Amino acid sequence: MEFTNSIILTQILVTPLVGALLVALLPDRRSLSRGIALTFSLLTFFFTLHLPVHFNPTLPGFQFEQDIPWLVSPAIQYHVGVDGLSLWLVVLTGLLAPIGVLASWRTIQTRSKVFYSLFLVQQTAMLGVFVSLDLMLYYGFWELSLVPMAILIAMYGRNITENGGPRAALRFFLYTFIPSAPLLVAILWLYAKTGSFSFTTLQGVVASGTLPAGPPCWVALAFLLAFAVKVPILGLHGWLPDTFSEAPVAMAMVVAGKLGLYSLIRFHVGLFPTQARQAAPWLIALAAIGILYGALLALVQKDFWKLLAYGTLSSLSFCTLGIYGFTLAGLDGSVYQTLNEGIIGAALFVLLGVLYDRFGTSQISTFGGLAQRTPSLAALFVIASLAMIGLPMLNGFIGEFLVLSSTFSAVTWGWAAAATIGVVLSAAYMLTLVQRIFYGPPSGQVTANPGPALDLNMREKLILYPLATLMLIMGIFPNLWLSGIQSGVRSVANPPAPVVMKQAPASQSLQAGGRQ
């Protein structure tokens, strides 16, 4: 078991790459490519499940570590490891890969070899971002995750508008690539000053305060900018609406959220706690305004991809809000909400993708009265929407509640109140969407489609039922996840204030959030 634990992360990283290589070398036949992609993504998911099974939340620091010198000068190490922060994000990434393959099963008609090999490379890159503990290695995976994404958006875009795919890809690439140049400079500056790319070493050096006073501020800012674009944080979200409406479902559901948010917690808050606290008031303001801004814009969108984009901006802002309160509950909530966003977003993308496939349009006004014809689709859509709104018993509630309660107690009630209004608005735009698509009198294009094949088929149910089940389980037993997450984010949270009153033992799930 010791041996397995030490190589499991490498195994997880290599498996999709092997799959990509196989897809690339074997003939370009659709069923072959997607079969291999499905096999290897399932295999990767299976391997990622090893992590939570053998993870020990009581141990401090990283687990499943593997540290091999790679280059001597500059001293780049192949150093991977997982802690409570990245643990479930790795598993989530593993889960979303087979779902992405299944979601592309029919929609990717041509050049499937290119699609699936790049898809698997992208998979390795994202997993690499979560497990890298060497900054240079991390940067390599970070960049690697941008390229296949941009290519796939360009090649397989829906082209809703003239040449829309390539334009969205270009915008995405520019937005994400330009800030990674300062990120590289910042990493190199750190190396020049400390002679190390290792995350733990750098953390110690920055904490000891031996660095000159001025530059770390700029370094932290470069880190922040690169990650904030990828989240995205309000103001840097210009790539999001176009990417959401153009990118193929398998890409769109992983493009936003977790990579950026994880990096913010690990490398911005974790590496530069002082600078992060200086930036916190601004980021909290941006997050709280972003929640309202995204929700209000989602309310008036005519296109459901755009609605989902602004809704995502709104709910990802919750994660940012939770991070920069620096409370344990808020950070817990943020990571939980990041997982939620991955799962709910994936479900909503698949569901909207089904609608788009059946009707070839994303204009909300062309739908109506669909529930009669597609009961399963409607039911799952309602479940995913309610989870996105944050209804109790579903996963969205746990994350939003932890973030909001910690913001109320640890930040200011003003921003917390603004964020709470955002929850109400999220109900407004999601339920309006449900109502306009599924209820009311059937629209022309719905009645014009008399076939029985409108509802979900076996493959789509296979994707969506597990996701819906997961939403429910995560909503009822959050401690299954929170105990691990907590062990990871404890180090970056403010030390808890001395507890004056004895805490009541009731409310298991909320207690996990802890009181600051």
Added chain:
Amino acid sequence: MEGPTPVSALIHAATMVTAGVYMIARTHGIFDRSPFALAVVAIIGAATALFAATIGLVQTDIKRVLAYSTISQLGYMFLGCGVAAYSAAVFHLMTHAFFKALLFLAAGSVIHGLGGEQNLLRMGGLRKKLPVTFWTMTAGVFAIAGFFPFAGFFSKDAILYDAFEHGTIGKALYFVGLVTALLTSFYMFRLWYLAFFGESRAEAHAGADQGISHSTLHTSHSEPHESPWSMLTPLVILALLSIAGGWIGIERFGNFLAPAVGPVIDPVLEPGGKSLEIALGIVAVAVAFLGWFIAHLFYGSKNKRAENLAASLPAVHNALVKKYGIDELYHAAIVQPLTLGARYFLGWIGEGVIIRGSAWLLAGIATLLGEFLRRWQSGNLRSYSAWLAAGAAALLIFAAYLTWMVR
């Protein structure tokens, strides 16, 4: 209200009241510390009771009448909470659950028996055709109107008594509650007469389009028929509870709740309490009879009194039919500004100018850069060789410079 009738029954009898009244009773410790907050609750309660009852006077959809009566009864419960009579409020919550569930399910039975008809103006004469529904609904109507010894009498009486005992403001609110009781009795008996007495108006009004659109789909239905026993059994059970549910008495119920919401105000212990309670009870029943009597005048026989009254006060009637324009007010004050602001201010200026603009700027810089680099890749062999030569020369000079420096 728009949902299926059993769902309406559940929501109106349990969910809505639980959300508000139960929450206040549960958190009474907070409210008790602020007389101002309690006064706000009481005034809102009394105003809601009166406001919703007046709307209920003119509604023609049977479920809509019941829906506004729920709001009105919720107002009573809030009034009870506001005068710190939490056990009376919760007591009314319970008895209201019995008779409101009964009224909704009975209305559902009527609608079912008429094949989907919800418009009171197209009903009439159903007493003989739907006897079980009629008798059970009668129990509900008497209970909500507050007749002794039906359930509603006891709980409404407890709230009104506690309001009366609550100082000057309480006395004013008591009179609002009394007027509401009159209106309640009136509109419930209006419903009762319109649905169950007189001649059937199913044909007479078939042409007049007063109802909701989908009821026209069902106008060509068969004879009205009584519902099956699967639907009637719950009605009978709820009717028994609507009759006897209040006999438990506010004292016993209040003692049961005392550990949670504090002791009940016991009339027996107050100076002159018992006689005052009896007097107020008689007034309440008298008011209920008065409401019944007026309803009888207007709807007990075929006459034009109701139409004439509506025609003589067109502004009032119009305001009531339009529910005082509350929906329109919300739309104009909240929905419209939000959507317009989001669409034009955030959508055009925020997204359009700032975000798009910065993205275009980025793309523009990249394009210019690309254009500049493209000039290099001209495919012109001579320019390539020139660059090659220039590069080699630069390297040579650099190397020479280095060697010279080292030496």
